[in-house]
Amino acid sequence: MKFDQKSSDKLFSKAKELIPGGIFGHYKYAVRNEGPKFFSKAKDAYFWDVDGNKFIDLICGWGPMILGYNNPVIDKAAQEQYSLGNTVSVASPVMIELAETLVDTVEIAEWALFGKNGGDSTQLAVMISRQETGKDKVLKIDGGYHGANGWMQREGSPGTIDSDSSEVISIPWNNIEEFDSAISTFENEIACFISSPFHHPTSEDNVLPKKGYWEHIQKVCNEKNIIIIVDDVRTGFRIDLAGSNKAFNFSPDLVCLGKAIANGYPISALVGKNYLKEAANKVYFSGTQFFNSAPMAAAIATINELKNIDATSLMNHHGNDLKNKMISMAKSFDVDLRVTGVPSMPYFRIENDDKELHFKWVDNCLAKGIYMTSYHNHFLSAVHRESEIDLIVSLASKAFEEIIEV
Numbered sequence: 001m002k003f004d005q006k007s008s009d010k011l012f013s014k015a016k017e018l019i020p021g022g023i024f025g026h027y028k029y030a031v032r033n034e035g036p037k038f039f040s041k042a043k044d045a046y047f048w049d050v051d052g053n054k055f056i057d058l059i060c061g062w063g064p065m066i067l068g069y070n071n072p073v074i075d076k077a078a079q080e081q082y083s084l085g086n087t088v089s090v091a092s093p094v095m096i097e098l099a100e101t102l103v104d105t106v107e108i109a110e111w112a113l114f115g116k117n118g119g120d121s122t123q124l125a126v127m128i129s130r131q132e133t134g135k136d137k138v139l140k141i142d143g144g145y146h147g148a149n150g151w152m153q154r155e156g157s158p159g160t161i162d163s164d165s166s167e168v169i170s171i172p173w174n175n176i177e178e179f180d181s182a183i184s185t186f187e188n189e190i191a192c193f194i195s196s197p198f199h200h201p202t203s204e205d206n207v208l209p210k211k212g213y214w215e216h217i218q219k220v221c222n223e224k225n226i227i228i229i230v231d232d233v234r235t236g237f238r239i240d241l242a243g244s245n246k247a248f249n250f251s252p253d254l255v256c257l258g259k260a261i262a263n264g265y266p267i268s269a270l271v272g273k274n275y276l277k278e279a280a281n282k283v284y285f286s287g288t289q290f291f292n293s294a295p296m297a298a299a300i301a302t303i304n305e306l307k308n309i310d311a312t313s314l315m316n317h318h319g320n321d322l323k324n325k326m327i328s329m330a331k332s333f334d335v336d337l338r339v340t341g342v343p344s345m346p347y348f349r350i351e352n353d354d355k356e357l358h359f360k361w362v363d364n365c366l367a368k369g370i371y372m373t374s375y376h377n378h379f380l381s382a383v384h385r386e387s388e389i390d391l392i393v394s395l396a397s398k399a400f401e402e403i404i405e406v
């Protein structure tokens with residue numbers, strides 16, 4: 001089925017004249033010839049594109065919209081703070097209230113610092129680790145994404161230089177032997193191990209930690225004075241409000257938060273254990289907009305609302321429902337649909353020699369009105385309720401009907 005996208009296409013042509021690539025950064029990769037490119041409005045779990053097409057959104061702004069678009073509770077909290085002042089020459093007490101909220105909420109948090117994007121938190125976490133340990137190297141996971149700074153990008157990425165990644169060691173996920181081998185090869189050189197709590201690479205099945213993995217990492221890092229940084233930027237608040245590490249039974253030194261922390265208002269946070277407070281105090285890290293108080297008020301309201309409605313349980317419940325219904329719906333077309341990751345962040349992949357079937361199905365889902373991707377995990381929010389799950393499954397089923405003969 002084709003849908004009208006004249007306005008999207010027209011705007012995209014104009015954008016390409018003015019903006020390199022038309023749409024840049026991670027949004028660029030989601031642009032498809034046939035698909036929405038610009039929104040006109042959004043509400044709860046839905047958005048409308050500039051041509052008036054309505055989409056049930058399984059991407060949630062790439063994570064942030066954990067309580068749905070235009071959530072009145074969060075918007076009110078932000079608006080009230082905007083009306084008092086947002087960027088003022090001194091900080092607002094709301095900053096302290098947010099730090100206290102995080103310390104009370106996130107298990108390992110004894111202090112908090114703030115930035116704008118997830119990449120600020122991960123950058124700061126590495127700097128604090130280097131300051132504390134006096135060591136240079138960063139141990140990370142192959143295909144792990146931590147932001148757009150030079151060292152975080154794949155080696156050889158356009159615009160990066162060799163020295164960006166010369167202190168970065170990358171090992172495969174869930175591989176204790178490779179981890180141990182890196183530790184002994186670079187004895188006394190590794191400042192930190194940075195990883196998401198589970199592996200959510202692009203274009204691959206998402207993989208949970210195997211039994212004993214994080215316990216082993218924790219034991220070795222503690223022995224060798226290596227700081228454990230959990231990058232909870234994508235997973236934060238969708239697995240456990242107290243930190244995703246809780247679900248996997250380990251205790252990192254630093255936790256990076258971003259995306260869902262303020263339901264779309266621009267703020268990120270780094271929280272840590274007390275013994276790193278002095279190092280955190282010494283490292284210079286800042287940005288002109290870091291003290292915006294309205295996003296801080298939005299973050300407090302978001303965390304409180306997530307607690308009030310027990311959002312994590314809701315997302316997990318509906319995520320499980322979505323997973324089970326999608327798998328059995330696909331089975332009725334004789335399709336083996338793999339759903340990996342955690343229920344609130346499902347990654348879908350059709351198991352088939354012909355990869356094209358997967359791409360065709362996702363394109364068709366989009367044409368039917370589900371905003372989803374073929375290469376990235378999806379995000380549920382607390383406003384993806386039973387009716388949204390049933391709508392997704394019924395549209396996804398129609399998408400199969402057109403490409404599979406039963």
Ligand SMILES: Cc1ncc(COP(=O)(O)O)c(C=O)c1O
Pocket residue numbers: 116117118119120122145146147148196231232233234235258259
């Ligand atoms: C796991 C993870 N870490 C860090 C980042 C970087 O966050 P930001 O894009 O807000 O800088 C992302 C963004 O997708 C992410 O998924």
